[in-house]
Amino acid sequence: KAGVTQTPRYLIKTRGQQVTLSCSPISGHRSVSWYQQTPGQGLQFLFEYFSETQRNKGNFPGRFSGRQFSNSRSEMNVSTLELGDSALYLCASSLALGRGQETQYFGPGTRLLVL
Amino acid sequence: QQQVKQSPQSLIVQKGGISIINCAYENTAFDYFPWYQQFPGKGPALLIAIRPDVSEKKEGRFTISFNKSAKQFSLHIMDSQPGDSATYFCAASGVVTDKLIFGTGTRLQVFP
Numbered sequence: 001k002a003g004v005t006q007t008p009r010y011l012i013k014t015r016g017q018q019v020t021l022s023c024s025p026i027s028g029h030r031s032v033s034w035y036q037q038t039p040g041q042g043l044q045f046l047f048e049y050f051s052e053t054q055r056n057k058g059n060f061p062g063r064f065s066g067r068q069f070s071n072s073r074s075e076m077n078v079s080t081l082e083l084g085d086s087a088l089y090l091c092a093s094s095l096a097l098g099r100g101q102e103t104q105y106f107g108p109g110t111r112l113l114v115l
Numbered sequence: 116q117q118q119v120k121q122s123p124q125s126l127i128v129q130k131g132g133i134s135i136i137n138c139a140y141e142n143t144a145f146d147y148f149p150w151y152q153q154f155p156g157k158g159p160a161l162l163i164a165i166r167p168d169v170s171e172k173k174e175g176r177f178t179i180s181f182n183k184s185a186k187q188f189s190l191h192i193m194d195s196q197p198g199d200s201a202t203y204f205c206a207a208s209g210v211v212t213d214k215l216i217f218g219t220g221t222r223l224q225v226f227p
Binding site: 033042043048050058090094102 | 149151156157158159160161164204212213214215216217218219220
């Protein structure tokens with residue numbers, strides 16, 4: 001079974017631009033979560049989606065948004081990029097049997113560099 | 116209250132030794148505590164997880180010890196190997212959510 005895939009793997013943008021990152025979960029997984037990883041702040045939760053609905057949101061500004069499609073694929077968007085948005089963005093999927101606390105499988109991440 | 120504190124920040128262990136990483140939490144609503152292992156250029160991968168109804172869980176060379184009253188849990192890696200060299204993250208989660216609160220990470224280096 002293929003793992004979580006994320007595209008693109010690397011991205012360079014300039015301040016003020018916007019970016020869209022894509023995540024394809026493991027087949028059959030219904031929940032997708034996004035995390036931002038930086039050397040200074042570590043791994044921080046961005047959003048959690050289940051059945052196309054945002055179930056949870058982290059403490060990030062409104063410039064960060066996301067969505068989930070009917071096939072469970074997910075995208076996240078960052079508008080008006082700032083230098084501090086440079087990070088590794090990780091997507092994770094789980095079976096989401098309704099109990100929470102499912103094993104989450106992470107993708108390799110998209111490394112975003114904002115210049 | 117949402118924080119998970121992890122120590123040490125880095126750890127150097129000789130091959131065959133025991134690696135111990137500690138975590139502490141404050142939110143008593145947390146009831147799922149996984150440990151993740153991350154190699155450079157890869158996403159984190161689940162190593163082992165525990166729920167607070169047990170005090171210890173062992174899988175191969177990896178053991179989680181859990182102290183509910185102290186709100187602390189730790190990862191023990193027995194017979195540490197150079198291939199265990201990676202960054203380890205503890206995490207915590209509440210009920211009916213996949214949202215994970217991660218510790219700050221421990222970089223483990225195992226020397227032959």
